[in-house]
Amino acid sequence: MAQQEIALPNISYRTYVLVWIILLALLAFTVAVAELHLTGLLLLTSIFIATLKAGFVAIYFMHLREEPWVLKGMLFFVLFMLAVLILLTFSDEWYREG
Amino acid sequence: MNTAEGFAEGHRIDAAGARMGMWIFLFTEVLFFGGLFLIYTVYRVRYGAAFLQGGRLMDTAHGIANTVILLTGSLTIALSLALLRKGKRGLSLLAQGLTVLLGVFFLAGKYVEYSAHIGHGLYPASPVLLGMDKGKILFMGLYYVMTGVHALHVLIGVAVISWTILLTARQKITPRDTIKLENTGLYWHFVDVIWIYLLPLFYLIT
Numbered sequence: 001m002a003q004q005e006i007a008l009p010n011i012s013y014r015t016y017v018l019v020w021i022i023l024l025a026l027l028a029f030t031v032a033v034a035e036l037h038l039t040g041l042l043l044l045t046s047i048f049i050a051t052l053k054a055g056f057v058a059i060y061f062m063h064l065r066e067e068p069w070v071l072k073g074m075l076f077f078v079l080f081m082l083a084v085l086i087l088l089t090f091s092d093e094w095y096r097e098g
Numbered sequence: 099m100n101t102a103e104g105f106a107e108g109h110r111i112d113a114a115g116a117r118m119g120m121w122i123f124l125f126t127e128v129l130f131f132g133g134l135f136l137i138y139t140v141y142r143v144r145y146g147a148a149f150l151q152g153g154r155l156m157d158t159a160h161g162i163a164n165t166v167i168l169l170t171g172s173l174t175i176a177l178s179l180a181l182l183r184k185g186k187r188g189l190s191l192l193a194q195g196l197t198v199l200l201g202v203f204f205l206a207g208k209y210v211e212y213s214a215h216i217g218h219g220l221y222p223a224s225p226v227l228l229g230m231d232k233g234k235i236l237f238m239g240l241y242y243v244m245t246g247v248h249a250l251h252v253l254i255g256v257a258v259i260s261w262t263i264l265l266t267a268r269q270k271i272t273p274r275d276t277i278k279l280e281n282t283g284l285y286w287h288f289v290d291v292i293w294i295y296l297l298p299l300f301y302l303i304t
Contacts, residue, residue, distance in 0.1 A: 016173055017173065043298070050297070060176075075125070
């Protein structure tokens with residue numbers, strides 16, 4: 001194989017700190033939303049905000065942004081399969097008697 | 099990140115391949131925790147009221163504090179990698195050390211939390227817990243298993259980062275070959291992501 005060193009751009013310290021601040025802000029937002037006592041919608045809203053946070057961690061801290069599309073595709077596929085797993089379980093749970 | 103392919107320090111390196119291997123391992127972890135999340139979801143739908151009551155047994159402040167600890171730990175390990183790649187070995191070691199410290203704080207917090215719950219008689223198969231309704235028993239059981247397994251992952255992460263500190267100090271991890279630290283970072287961020295989801299599930303039910 002050819003000996004090549006492809007150095008992808010370094011992420012600045014500032015970007016990492018900025019993402020961290022955004023994560024803390026989203027955490028504060030999550031807590032505030034929980035205080036609203038939305039009951040039914042609470043779980044969905046909390047999971048949605050959590051997914052936003054996870055997205056920031058994955059894209060910036062885990063450098064998913066710099067990874068090839070193959071890897072991004074694999075991750076989406078895994079998450080898709082997890083969603084299928086949960087949905088299929090509920091297709092049974094919701095419609096089974098007793 | 100550096101997708102160096104070639105030779106460094108006498109051995110062949112394939113950073114892109116090594117990173118992909120780590121991601122594949124993390125995918126298995128997604129399914130591992132995913133199964134637990136699935137169980138939680140099913141029982142939450144079935145025993146919604148009991149889960150809400152169970153949520154009141156949790157100390158929200160502890161949950162939030164632990165989240166801040168892990169989010170900051172993700173920052174410090176990400177910085178440690180960036181610092182090392184810019185040749186700042188000393189600062190990288192400091193950042194890695196901070197990450198370990200934060201991990202230890204997290205575990206100490208879990209110890210305090212579990213102790214409090216156990217002190218109140220709320221542990222698996224305790225007389226107090228068995229006297230409660232089924233939904234509450236399930237909630238507490240899921241709490242111990244999910245946060246317990248997560249805490250085990252934090253412990254493993256602390257051990258592995260301690261190892262990367264040693265390697266960095268001994269210059270086995272260098273600015274040109276950072277893959278061990280990169281992959282350790284991936285693991286640590288994953289552990290952080292799991293906790294990001296555990297927080298609303300157990301600590302923010304009101």
